[in-house]
Amino acid sequence: MGTTRKKSAIRKKWPASRILLFAAPIGFAIVWMLTPAESAFKKPATWQRMTNPGQLSAAHASLENDCAACHTPVSGVEAENCISCHANNVSLLQNQPTAFHANVDTCTDCHLEHQGRGHRPTTMDHATLSRLGLRQLNDGDQSGEREQVRRQLQVWMAHVGDESLPHHRITRDELILNCVTCHGNEDPHVAYFGDGCANCHETSAWNIPQYIHPSSNSTDCSQCHKAPPSHFMPMFMSMCAKMLGKKPDSVKQCYVCHEISAWNNMKGAPWHKKTMSHIPSR
């Protein structure tokens, strides 16, 4: 009964395609039931004799004596073991960058274990993500559920076949990924620079060491920056004229009012009325 409830909860929270993965543990459960009690598999000692390669992460510390929670005999660590505990992680599947979890069939490429209590068991490797996705795209499985996963994969791997690398900080594997499907919400350029994040960015960090921002004297600000909605409110310009004593011809003349160090650092009025702003500063 317990298992039935767990399974139906999983069916609700994790896409239908995942359910396929449950075939294996169910099969295992049947073998388990048919296995004589004295079988080596059933003795806890079998697990304990398997050398423990190192302490589990703090989050999994409670499983230190329950190797079978993650390890399946012979086949090793299987995704469905992880999913059976983590299927209810709604934020994981709803947050834009991690929603891909619904489409991957392996966990250990990015979630290593036994590295010690202080080690967070997560590493993000975009090239690994590409390879995982490609493998699933090309696995030849024609089933309906697989088709659904495949369609989702094609969304975040939209650049399969793209040839030329925009810069040396990005690899061919990474270029396959459609960055904006996972990072669009973090785009500080408010879509001004388009969808091709990889044209300028790498995957290990957003900052670009060799980039030098134009000087405060530049008048080109609006080539790269779009004014926030507040600036188009009817009273904005006249209010600013009063507050800052500045009268630019157009809202596009950001440089008349703004420094380049931070948006709430106004020319001639450093850190101007920061607390007055109804818009949270970035």
Ligand code: HEC
């Ligand atoms: C929270 C899940 C989890 C638990 C519990 C766990 N392991 Fe692991 N274990 C892993 C992961 C993940 C790997 C890496 C697998 C890989 O690289 O494919 C691993 C790898 C290993 C390996 C290296 C060989 C292999 O299968 O890749 C051994 C041996 C191992 N674990 C033994 C144990 C023993 C013994 C216990 C119980 C004392 C245990 N594990 C409990 C997750 C777990």
Ligand code: HEC
């Ligand atoms: C028996 C249930 C159980 C199993 C099996 C299990 N986990 Fe967990 N896991 C937990 C709990 C409980 C936590 C801590 C609370 C939380 O973050 O949900 C956790 C935390 C995590 C975290 C967050 C760790 C951190 O420090 O931020 C990751 C990532 C994770 N698990 C991945 C995995 C993977 C991959 C597997 C399979 C190898 C796995 N889990 C197997 C129960 C489980």
Ligand code: HEC
């Ligand atoms: C391509 C790499 C990759 C794969 C494959 C992957 N994950 Fe993750 N996972 C991540 C990243 C990156 C995060 C986000 C960590 C962060 O918040 O910084 C994450 C987060 C998580 C979390 C939430 C941890 C937390 O802090 O709350 C869980 C649980 C989790 N993954 C489980 C799984 C399971 C189960 C699988 C296999 C079905 C899996 N992951 C496959 C990269 C991966």
Ligand code: HEC
């Ligand atoms: C399928 C989803 C997905 C795609 C596609 C994707 N990423 Fe990510 N990316 C993640 C996740 C998950 C993380 C780790 C959690 C986070 O920082 O949000 C991450 C982290 C990052 C980081 C932050 C690294 C850090 O530690 O500060 C950068 C930079 C990045 N990605 C760039 C890119 C670029 C460039 C592309 C396109 C080539 C791309 N990503 C494609 C999911 C994705």
Ligand code: HEC
């Ligand atoms: C035309 C080039 C270009 C494109 C395309 C581009 N960016 Fe940027 N981005 C930059 C530059 C330049 C910086 C500033 C880097 C620095 O200060 O080191 C930056 C900074 C960032 C930052 C860090 C902001 C901060 O204040 O720390 C993030 C996050 C970011 N970009 C995300 C994206 C995303 C997501 C996309 C795609 C939707 C994207 N970018 C497309 C050039 C670009």
Ligand code: HEC
């Ligand atoms: C060639 C493109 C370009 C021009 C021209 C430009 N900027 Fe930027 N600016 C960027 C990029 C890229 C970033 C980093 C991404 C982001 O934070 O939006 C940035 C960031 C900023 C920031 C945020 C700093 C922070 O860390 O919070 C301010 C403020 C700023 N610019 C003001 C200006 C002003 C004022 C002008 C005109 C004098 C100007 N910029 C001209 C590209 C440009």
Ligand code: HEC
């Ligand atoms: C007439 C002066 C003036 C001009 C011109 C101007 N701003 Fe502003 N801006 C302000 C003032 C005053 C604030 C603080 C009040 C507020 O937050 O609305 C502000 C706030 C901002 C903020 C912070 C609000 C937030 O959402 O974090 C951004 C970003 C910004 N301006 C961008 C721009 C850009 C881009 C341009 C040019 C295209 C521009 N501004 C032109 C006066 C100006």
